[in-house]
Amino acid sequence: MVERSLVFPAAEFRRRVAGLQAQMDDAELNALLLTTPADIFYVTGFLTRFWESPARPWFVIVPASGDPVAVIPAIGAALMGRSWVRDIRSWDAPDPDDDGVSLLAEALCEMVPEGGRIGVPMGEETHLRMPLATYDAVSGRIGPRRFVDATEPVRRVREIKSEPEIERIRAVCAVADAAFARVPEIAHGAGTLAGLFRSFQAALLAAGADWVSYLAGGAGRDGYGDVISPAEERPLQRGEVLMLDTGAVKDGYFCDFDRNYAVGRPTDAVLRAHAALFAATDTALDAVRPGMSARAVHGLLSASLRAHGATPAPGRFGHGLGISLTEWPSISPKDETILREGMVLTLEPGAEVVPGRFMVHEENIVLRAGGPELLSKRAPAELPELVP
Amino acid sequence: MVERSLVFPAAEFRRRVAGLQAQMDDAELNALLLTTPADIFYVTGFLTRFWESPARPWFVIVPASGDPVAVIPAIGAALMGRSWVRDIRSWDAPDPDDDGVSLLAEALCEMVPEGGRIGVPMGEETHLRMPLATYDAVSGRIGPRRFVDATEPVRRVREIKSEPEIERIRAVCAVADAAFARVPEIAHGAGTLAGLFRSFQAALLAAGADWVSYLAGGAGRDGYGDVISPAEERPLQRGEVLMLDTGAVKDGYFCDFDRNYAVGRPTDAVLRAHAALFAATDTALDAVRPGMSARAVHGLLSASLRAHGATPAPGRFGHGLGISLTEWPSISPKDETILREGMVLTLEPGAEVVPGRFMVHEENIVLRAGGPELLSKRAPAELPELVP
Numbered sequence: 001m002v003e004r005s006l007v008f009p010a011a012e013f014r015r016r017v018a019g020l021q022a023q024m025d026d027a028e029l030n031a032l033l034l035t036t037p038a039d040i041f042y043v044t045g046f047l048t049r050f051w052e053s054p055a056r057p058w059f060v061i062v063p064a065s066g067d068p069v070a071v072i073p074a075i076g077a078a079l080m081g082r083s084w085v086r087d088i089r090s091w092d093a094p095d096p097d098d099d100g101v102s103l104l105a106e107a108l109c110e111m112v113p114e115g116g117r118i119g120v121p122m123g124e125e126t127h128l129r130m131p132l133a134t135y136d137a138v139s140g141r142i143g144p145r146r147f148v149d150a151t152e153p154v155r156r157v158r159e160i161k162s163e164p165e166i167e168r169i170r171a172v173c174a175v176a177d178a179a180f181a182r183v184p185e186i187a188h189g190a191g192t193l194a195g196l197f198r199s200f201q202a203a204l205l206a207a208g209a210d211w212v213s214y215l216a217g218g219a220g221r222d223g224y225g226d227v228i229s230p231a232e233e234r235p236l237q238r239g240e241v242l243m244l245d246t247g248a249v250k251d252g253y254f255c256d257f258d259r260n261y262a263v264g265r266p267t268d269a270v271l272r273a274h275a276a277l278f279a280a281t282d283t284a285l286d287a288v289r290p291g292m293s294a295r296a297v298h299g300l301l302s303a304s305l306r307a308h309g310a311t312p313a314p315g316r317f318g319h320g321l322g323i324s325l326t327e328w329p330s331i332s333p334k335d336e337t338i339l340r341e342g343m344v345l346t347l348e349p350g351a352e353v354v355p356g357r358f359m360v361h362e363e364n365i366v367l368r369a370g371g372p373e374l375l376s377k378r379a380p381a382e383l384p385e386l387v388p
Numbered sequence: 389m390v391e392r393s394l395v396f397p398a399a400e401f402r403r404r405v406a407g408l409q410a411q412m413d414d415a416e417l418n419a420l421l422l423t424t425p426a427d428i429f430y431v432t433g434f435l436t437r438f439w440e441s442p443a444r445p446w447f448v449i450v451p452a453s454g455d456p457v458a459v460i461p462a463i464g465a466a467l468m469g470r471s472w473v474r475d476i477r478s479w480d481a482p483d484p485d486d487d488g489v490s491l492l493a494e495a496l497c498e499m500v501p502e503g504g505r506i507g508v509p510m511g512e513e514t515h516l517r518m519p520l521a522t523y524d525a526v527s528g529r530i531g532p533r534r535f536v537d538a539t540e541p542v543r544r545v546r547e548i549k550s551e552p553e554i555e556r557i558r559a560v561c562a563v564a565d566a567a568f569a570r571v572p573e574i575a576h577g578a579g580t581l582a583g584l585f586r587s588f589q590a591a592l593l594a595a596g597a598d599w600v601s602y603l604a605g606g607a608g609r610d611g612y613g614d615v616i617s618p619a620e621e622r623p624l625q626r627g628e629v630l631m632l633d634t635g636a637v638k639d640g641y642f643c644d645f646d647r648n649y650a651v652g653r654p655t656d657a658v659l660r661a662h663a664a665l666f667a668a669t670d671t672a673l674d675a676v677r678p679g680m681s682a683r684a685v686h687g688l689l690s691a692s693l694r695a696h697g698a699t700p701a702p703g704r705f706g707h708g709l710g711i712s713l714t715e716w717p718s719i720s721p722k723d724e725t726i727l728r729e730g731m732v733l734t735l736e737p738g739a740e741v742v743p744g745r746f747m748v749h750e751e752n753i754v755l756r757a758g759g760p761e762l763l764s765k766r767a768p769a770e771l772p773e774l775v776p
Contacts, residue, residue: 036442048616055707078614094512096723123521125442125482126520128520131513131514131539133537208586210585210586225466226466228437228464228467231598324442325441
């Protein structure tokens with residue numbers, strides 16, 4: 001029988017499942033129950049924007065050995081049938097009387113011995129994508145088996161990207177590189193900041209993004225007030241600095257980086273902050289190595305910003321990246337995670353330009369044995385100027 | 389003090405909170421804890437694509453009386469500060485030692501009497517957007533208070549749209565109408581189905597969408613195999629029927645409807661299915677009234693399809709719509725929900741054209757006392773032809 005696949009050949013998914021099963025063995029888990037778009041895509045290749053509808057829960061079970069089992073709404077059976085997963089059980093969802101509870105409980109009882117431990121990601125950066133009442137009902141049906149936390153086993157495996165994954169992230173970074181290069185042209189006719197956001201998303205699509213899951217940004221004279229606001233319907237002003245930060249998606253993989261632009265001549269405070277952020281990023285690109293802690297990278301970026309006369313912004317200075325816009329770890333003073341070869345990360349130092357106004361620089365890297373390899377094209381040392 | 393707002397004036401949010409508080413009173417809830425983008429936007433107007441990052445949990449508490457309290461990551465404090473919410477408590481997230489647990493537990497203990505009941509949506513079409521371990525930790529801290537299900541109170545209020553909400557949905561439907569009208573032009577140069585998906589998203593943005601959260605579709609000779617797949621990199625073929633289904637977003641509100649196109653001359657089976665789907669939709673547009681059950685609408689659409697010689701597809705034939713792509717209720721044989729004036733719904737009958745191949749029609753309506761009022765522009769009775 002020909003092996004089917006979505007995005008990657010089946011061998012890639014088998015490797016991932018073997019990695020999870022090794023971690024599950026260490027953690028004494030008899031199965032993993034996965035419910036989120038990212039975890040299910042990771043194991044099966046099942047890629048759809050249908051997750052946008054909260055109407056139906058979806059389940060994939062990874063047993064201690066052997067292949068995963070999908071327990072999913074019937075509407076997804078055809079698409080899952082194109083993946084490497086062969087054991088697909090489906091029900092006519094949404095069903096107010098029994099929305100997958102019986103089918104899931106039966107599968108878990110069949111696959112997990114009595115007294116067994118079923119891992120569910122319950123920790124940092126996870127959530128359960130199913131109604132809590134459904135989870136409780138399934139818990140009540142599977143005794144003497146029980147759910148335990150499985151954040152670490154999933155995280156340990158997902159954090160290290162394979163070469164095919166790195167190639168996908170590199171490809172979507174190139175999409176964003178191409179769109180960022182067109183911002184001076186786009187900004188010229190955009191009218192308002194909101195218009196620019198629309199045109200920039202269209203540029204990402206034209207450059208090959210399948211869709212644009214994230215775009216934020218800001219503009220202001222001495223930096224921007226925050227980095228998560230939607231765009232305002234107001235024109236860009238001469239003297240402002242503009243930042244666009246995108247998470248575009250291609251083949252299920254994200255990029256996540258920003259670029260800054262000067263609208264006419266920037267203020268001296270912006271030029272100083274930009275130079276400090278650029279230098280701090282260079283420092284990290286030179287110095288980060290596997291074996292360092294995430295916390296140490298934050299320290300290194302902060303120290304470099306201070307050495308260049310800038311005030312480090314609060315919050316983290318980067319994070320993991322891949323099948324979610326943000327993944328573990330956090331480059332923050334409290335994250336003791338030891339960085340490992342094959343991690344894909346953002347380096348994202350921020351500086352407070354004047355009180356309450358910030359600038360942020362961001363690059364995407366994969367961590368190799370010898371240090372970071374850029375996946376995004378390095379931002380220009382000099383702030384590009386837009387003609388508004 | 390001037391009342392601040394996001395998307396709507398504060399009066400709109402006060403009305404929503406009063407509605408929730410009336411339902412909470414009936415359900416004997418001392419507070420509501422909200423964690424999802426939709427619920428938090430509904431109560432506060434806080435609109436950001438930053439939800440795409442799973443790194444941080446966000447909380448809004450609606451007390452039994454008085455204004456809501458936001459307990460949120462510091463990175464969102466500036467944006468939430470532009471909303472009508474005045475009591476904003478924030479922490480430096482993500483924090484592996486205490487990611488909002490203490491701050492949330494303190495707020496709940498302050499706002500809810502001992503022995504009090506705190507509602508959390510736990511039922512159909514809901515999920516808890518926070519790590520399960522965080523939820524368990526907070527549960528352990530708030531005793532003798534406890535979490536109970538609050539799906540019904542939230543659902544009863546969110547299901548009925550205000551006139552300002554209906555205007556927003558009408559506006560984003562008009563965006564999709566404009567983009568669908570351009571499909572014949574766009575398809576001409578798109579090359580592949582995937583290329584067409586990219587161009588169509590760009591057309592939605594050009595027509596005024598803030599972003600495009602959902603696009604699915606399919607193409608095939610006698611209908612499409614499923615309605616949730618991403619687009620393939622293959623050219624459209626003469627004789628196929630193409631379907632595009634979009635959930636575009638403007639000001640935080642979704643449209644959700646599809647359109648079908650013939651690529652050259654369609655097959656007779658497609659023409660028959662199209663005519664039956666069009667007639668069934670007309671029947672529902674004429675006959676649906678407040679007081680009917682969702683189940684009865686499904687029955688009415690199925691009977692009309694059969695009367696026109698078509699085989700009803702499995703699955704539901706529509707659903708609620710608004711600040712999520714899909715909301716309660718489901719137009720399905722098992723949903724006994726009584727339809728009420730002010731509900732915004734999709735009418736989405738599907739037919740099996742030949743075994744395993746389907747067609748789906750979709751319109752967006754608001755249910756008035758006298759029956760449905762279209763929010764989408766009625767699809768053409770005759771299948772538009774594309775020149776591939």
